Amino acid sequence: MTGRLHVALAFDDGFWAPAYAAARSVCIATTRRADLVFHLLEWQVSAAHRAELDGLVAEYGAQVVHYPLEGDPTLRDLTAALPRSRAFPPIVYGRLLLDRLLPPEVERLVYLDADVLVRAPIEVLLGSDLGGRALGAVAEPGRHRLIAGDDMRARRGPFDPAEPYFNSGVLLIDRAGWAAADLPGLLGRLVASGEIATLYHDQDVLNLAFRGAWTELGFRWNLQKPHPALKALDPFIVHYTTGFKPWRLLNYVAFGSTYRHVMTRDLVRRYRRYRWARRFAELRRRLFGPGSGRP
């Protein structure tokens, strides 16, 4: 893999610190830091937090490109009718717009969720053989129940539990194939038909779009539910998919201690204070009504 190494992340202000740690872990794990280009799809990220992410330029010589999407009419229209929660803010759908946002020279890229820790040179993943397919991803271990629901028959979604289904936290993307899937168009059609209500957020949308047309990567490229004992497997990318997050005070995950040093101990502390302030402001809003507190 020669040339630029393109990596995309999508996050809102509440996840600026994990996004920083994920991007910094990419920088630490490769010697080709100056080739890195981070495409950051952002939702209401403050100037101070954006500046923090720009720190990767000074420390590693990587490029950082910001894409503030809170004012993007396409994303606003697409997500207006979608279910949203703290865990699934509108920005999670931002990656569906990657083809429209990225400069034309990007032919291949890696998309990362913000709750990952990269431990291997990203150019190895970027150079993986996709076998002519548009997407490379890792199977979702919990897919059967996710697809079939209670008693493995309650959920009547578009998928069969017998078919392959990927976790969308780490994606190796071929730009042309991704563009051909017309994801914004697909999302628009799913919203219009009401089918979106039967889907599990954007992960189902992506699985629907690339059904039978993705290449399965080894599970070490997206090690989900990373128990500390799984460190022995020397995973390439650790994905903190459970409620145990490595930035929390109490966590029981693989590489929790390493993660704190990747995020930097100073930022871990500040991020903790930020989360407490947000929680406190939310509590105040609930108790005393809207407008009574802002983080």
Add this chain to the structure above:
Amino acid sequence: MTDTPFPARAIHVALCFDDFYWAPAFGTMRSICLATRRRADLVFHLCHRSLTEAHRRDLLAITEEFGSQLRFYDIDKDPLCASVMARAPYNKRLTNIVYARLLFDKILPEGIARLTYLDCDMMVRAPIETVAEIDLGGKAIAAVADPQALGIKGGRDIKANRDLFDPADAYFNAGLIVIDLGAWRAAGIIERLEAMLADGTMNRIYYDQDFLNLVFAGSWLELDPRWNFQNPRKLHESLNPFLLHYTGPHKPWHLWSHVAFARTYRHTMTNPLFYHYWRLRLKRRVLGLLGRKSTGS
């Protein structure tokens, strides 16, 4: 039911269980059906001790839901099986049902070339045909290595049965066996078993698993461990195993268990059957403590 012809591309799967294991057998079968699209090709050969009508009906739900075939073989009514089970050493945990699989070539009808045997404490998570139709490369069977091999065949201080097993030799777990029935038949299993019963060998080895390892030594194909992932704990979920084998005392049908995909297992067995089975076991245990016998249904 037994007159229905086999599908043209039949995937033959065999399970052996006694009446009280009907619910886990159902869970294993349903997991197979859920994980493959070739549900109509599946033929389940159920070698069982005498079954209650209610449990038979529970099992038949597989046909209703997935269109797979079920064939029942009451081994208590098979004189050869009954004779072998009566004379072979009794497995306290698994009962003597374990010996039924040694007689597949005698129990099952003609015309089956390939058979996949599974223990009933298993949950399948990938299309079964991937392993059931694997190229055996001229070997008689395919199986996964047993991580506990050294302790099982070597015993105390790894010194037992050195005349039968070399500690360095490969040894498989018999929970999943992909069988070329022609080669199985040619191995003369019943004759070997009779000889080992007669000379006392069966009394000093680990039941049928050691026996099968002796019969097929050097003639089995080793499969990826993810096809018989033994003793799977929660942390192993990340490895996306294809087939979970809940070996040892930790079973997914226990109300509290820390095994991998315990919740998925409950939904695979289905919640009504899961809790019915739990109540039944509880009742049996309580009656056992009181010195009374459960009716079993």
